[in-house]
Amino acid sequence: MTDIVIIGGGAAGLAAAVTAAREAPGATVTVLERDARVGKKLLVTGNGRCNLTNRSGLQGRYAGDEAFARAAFARFGVDDTLALMEELGVNCVMLEEGKVYPRSLQAGSVADQLRLAAQEAGAALVTDQTVTRLAPDQGGWQITTQTGTLSARRVLVATGGKAGVGRYNGPTGYDLLQALGHTVTPLFPAIVQLTTETAPIKPLTGIKTQGVVTLRTLTGTRREAGEILFTEYGLSGPPVLQVSRLLGPGGTGRATLDLLPDLTEEAVAAEIDRRRAKFGKRPCEDLLLGFMNKRLGQTVIKRAGIEKLSRPAGTLTGAETAAIARTAKGFELAVTGTRGFGAAQVTAGGVNTDDFDPATMESKRAPGVYAAGEVLNVTGDCGGFNLQWAWTSGVLAGRAMARGLTT
Ligand SMILES: Cc1cc2nc3c(=O)[nH]c(=O)nc-3n(C[C@H](O)[C@H](O)[C@H](O)COP(=O)(O)OP(=O)(O)OC[C@H]3O[C@@H](n4cnc5c(N)ncnc54)[C@H](O)[C@@H]3O)c2cc1C
Structure with missing residues (x-):
């Protein structure tokens, strides 16, 4: 049985993978990514420059379950993101309106540093794997992809939203979580x-x-x-x-x-x-x-x-x-x-956070299952606020999943 499976190798999933693999050395951490590479969407963020957070304050910048997001930001905020980026080797610069970018002004450098750090910490990044089903399995969770199944003690759903995804019609994180009894608020395109x-x-x-x-x-x-x-x-x-x-x-x-x-x-x-x-x-x-x-x-x-x-x-x-x-x-x-969604930068609406703990991102309905990033009903303004949410929720989930696993 794998200790931790992370579904989705985007911003939130990679932040969670780095955190979990570092904080639970010896534990097995596997990221399952539908695409041929992890962090693909990061490459197009901020017009290819990756506006990774914002230093002008998070207050009033989120819609959806704002109180849930605030509780999470109190545990991992903008300064923590900047420290994490510096530690990863992503030096940051602040440009207009508090927007923070990698000094390289290359979104690819953020994706690369996350990928390298996750691999160095021991996480396995498995691409071309679409997760089609998530179900309870003998005290853990069974994850089904188009090529097979695996079991995990803890699972993170970090599958992102419908924005900017193109013509994908397969199972989404919304489907996986709904099958476990979670509810999803109406989804609509934002920053569009x-x-x-x-x-x-x-x-x-x-x-x-x-x-x-x-x-x-x-x-x-x-x-x-x-x-x-x-x-x-x-x-x-x-x-x-x-x-x-x-x-x-x-x-x-x-x-x-x-x-x-x-x-x-x-x-x-x-x-x-x-x-x-x-x-x-x-x-x-x-x-x-x-x-x-x-x-x-x-x-x-x-x-x-x-x-x-x-x-x-x-x-x-x-x-x-x-x-x-x-x-x-x-x-x-x-x-x-x-x-529409194809042109949008973010999905507004998402999985209702009443059923999650903002300190750990763990499901109250399905203990051992966690969710992070855009799949949840938290939507930020344009300006680095959505990636900040992905880092915050991903890191908190990674930390919580690692707890108790260290050998
Ligand atoms: C053009 C554009 C520009 C943007 N610019 C910015 C910006 O500058 N600053 C900012 O803060 N935000 C920006 N955003 C928004 C930001 O990119 C997202 O909010 C953020 O990437 C969400 O992170 P996530 O990890 O939740 O989802 P994603 O980064 O979308 O990652 C989800 C991953 O899960 C994978 N996945 C989905 N379903 C499955 C499945 N069933 N099985 C396996 N894998 C699956 C996907 O392939 C994807 O790799 C931009 C968005 C777009 C489209």
Whole structure:
């Protein structure tokens, strides 16, 4: 019988493997990974640079079972992650907004150091193994893969979520844990692009602009500032990804874009009035040249109700210039949904943590079974918060699984 089997060789599974193998020397630790290599998703994180945690504070950065996450972070927090990374040989640098990266700015270096440390500590990393079943077995657990079965005293489910996974249709960690009586909250994509009505922004595809996005849904409002990207399907860019979780499962809403966030509406209106007086003979389509991105300015003027852009700017009424200023400060778009799990960075929702202990990640329903990472109902903001959750829950599970196994 294997002492510890870890299902899933991602961020949480590898952190657990390193911890368990180090803390229970002599114990057998096996990682079963569906993919041809471990840590594959880590390679694409942070645009290939791996934004591995965030130093601006974890408070208010998580949704789902937030209290459970807080209890876990009290036991293994950001400083512990930084110490672990340094110890692994991953020197860290902090860039914008508290985001922490490996000094190499190569996500592969984080995956490699975890893999090497796990192997050096004695963990076996077995790839191309999809776990299809987890069931009780004579005081331990039987794990079935497409090639056979093995028994383990302790098992960690660290299978991640549905985000960014591609077209995998086989058994998931959600299935494995549900079969043991666990419940799963509705799953939906988060940190994902928004689909919107497209007609008003058709000419804007590819344009990036600094702005503020306010998303309103039936459940609340969230506002974020940063670079907004207009696309053929709707909106992307960091602030858009950050607000997307508010949509919930299958939700819709309204986005309001402040396209001139550094100016008040009065200041924008005054500038438009000045331009109308100075360039009155020019067509409206040139009114905002040099003030805003050209196509963005023309789209704002149209959206404000000025249909004929060839009209001389001098013919605009006071009400019309006020409408242009109002639109630039609050460009409204109906949000129809998101780009889905394939495009998302994280799965919101997951296995209900009421049935787990936040100190150990052990199941209360199935003692000896543990869960960590994205499979649980803990979802972080964009900015390193999801990997922080993977490290925290993985290390705590690794420690707890190692307890009592040392020979
Ligand atoms: C494009 C992209 C960019 C991201 N950037 C960042 C970032 O910069 N910072 C950040 O904090 N977060 C980022 N995230 C989110 C972060 O990658 C995840 O939250 C994190 O990897 C979750 O860790 P995990 O170990 O729970 O799951 P994963 O890392 O997904 O690992 C789960 C592993 O389990 C394996 N597995 C699944 N089912 C089975 C099975 N049945 N049998 C065997 N193996 C199985 C999978 O193949 C996978 O290797 C990003 C995500 C994406 C998609």
